[in-house]
Amino acid sequence: MKLTKDKKILIVGLGLLGGSYAQSLTRQGFTVNGITRSQKSVDYALKQGWIREGTAEVDPRLVGEADLIVFALYPGVFIRWIEEHQALFKSGAILTDVTGVKACIVDRIQGMLRPDVEFIAAHPMAGRERSGIEYSDEAIFAGANYVVTPSERNTAEAIELCEDLGRTLGFARISSLSPTEHDEIIGYVSQLTHCIAVSLMTAKSYDNLEDYTGDSFRDLTRIARLNDEMWSELFLLNKDTLLAQIDLFEAEMAKIRHYLSTENREALREIMRHSTARRALFDKKKR
């Protein structure tokens, strides 16, 4: 199934990501409506011309006429929204999301959803250090990754539509992982990295630090500015996986610490060469 212009799109949650979806899709000629908790965000999206209609209440008409609904909500809010309002969906509607954890979300939503409606999960790996629709910008999708996470309940048609949405938004790479694989990898590349950045930012403070830093500290703490409500929820929903990833990283830090304390220069050089080779390969593969 292709994302054609006759499809009515509804975005639920006009924050940074939801707003950017609306901006991109409206600019490309799709019919996009929006529902979000804050009237201010509705007004902003209308004023920017990013949505045709918008409400701060759940409007049964807007929900009922949508062919594709994108949920750009925090995980817990998303689950409760489906519990309360799924009777409103049009039969045959396709739902997708932007949630940063997948296994628990896919299980919960697909487990309770009406059989005539399909939920196909996706993770657009784009964002900013600020949240809110006023920071929305479809430019964040360029060069970024978009991962579709189908389960065995999904149809080929819905998966294709979801991938087509990612392509339409301008993501550089569209790929596919199972929800569990997704959570393991995201636990490493995204959640663990946020734990590290926060620890580095909070473990120690020096006066006038900004006068003594090079790019290293700046780069490693850029993501230390984060939305605590969202990230704490994502961490807890992926708790066991994230704990395992932290332990993996800590074991590697302990190795370096040991090489250093025993003044094993050759082992230090060897792990640095390993790191350099891997990162060089990563740079090369980054198309």
Add this chain to the structure above:
Amino acid sequence: MKLTKDKKILIVGLGLLGGSYAQSLTRQGFTVNGITRSQKSVDYALKQGWIREGTAEVDPRLVGEADLIVFALYPGVFIRWIEEHQALFKSGAILTDVTGVKACIVDRIQGMLRPDVEFIAAHPMAGRERSGIEYSDEAIFAGANYVVTPSERNTAEAIELCEDLGRTLGFARISSLSPTEHDEIIGYVSQLTHCIAVSLMTAKSYDNLEDYTGDSFRDLTRIARLNDEMWSELFLLNKDTLLAQIDLFEAEMAKIRHYLSTENREALREIMRHSTARRALFDKKKR
């Protein structure tokens, strides 16, 4: 003492940093010569017009006529160079360096140096993930920090000259720390961050990782591509301080791990808010 155009400058070590110093100073009309181990690097610097004269051997004339000598060598090589060749210095010459650790270097060099020659240490906090003069580019100094690390043996004149060199090269901020303060802060913002990046890059590998990463992983591993010869030497020369900084960071990671494993969401949110506030302040102070 100001860095005036009548001063003859010699750069010993034409790598990434030494080459960038030569490029910037020659472009601004200073007389710059160079000595470096590799004839290929001498030829490259001559061909680029970055030095007036250059040799791969230690030329007594080039050393003897220099008013200011910049040592852009690895720490151990730097110390041996001074031991072997300090008889060649012109009386009254000022020496400076670019070394990433200070306490041991300043102690060793000042402790053995001829009394009619002065060594004033500095750390230009600029670099790249590649080494070698072919990656030199004076643009790396723009926006970067330059830290002078005088000891009680240094004169006001030499300190002023060294600061003036940093300004001339185009560094955004010139500041001053004692060698010990420098090593403590650098142990945190630079060496610890490199340990983290290496650990993150080597602890785990996923197939097609580049398809599933956002900016977080890319940012946190940019410096995982590093010169193992130089960094292992710098780590070992700052061993005790770096071990203490690793322990500080590890204790903070253990806190986050604990909050997560006990599902203490409020404590997670609190440390994230703390991190966010600190990083926001850091962004603001970054002039």
